[in-house]
Amino acid sequence: MAKCDICGKGVHFGIQVSHSHRRSNKMWKSNIKSVKVKTAGGAKTMHVCTSCLRSGKVERA
Secondary structure: OOOOOOOOOOOEEEEEEOOOOOEEEEEEOOOEEEEEEEEOOEEEEEEEEHHHHHHOOOOEO
């Protein structure tokens, strides 16, 4: 699974509990996009989560 190159956010694991209280493993995936980003050396493709994109931590190319 991909991780955000800015904040390091990735997948989270836990237990899903149904109404009848049956338990099963669950994986929550972060909303991560592949984005072209401006860097000092030029444009570069990075994996960035949408919360970093919205907050302006990354400048798109």
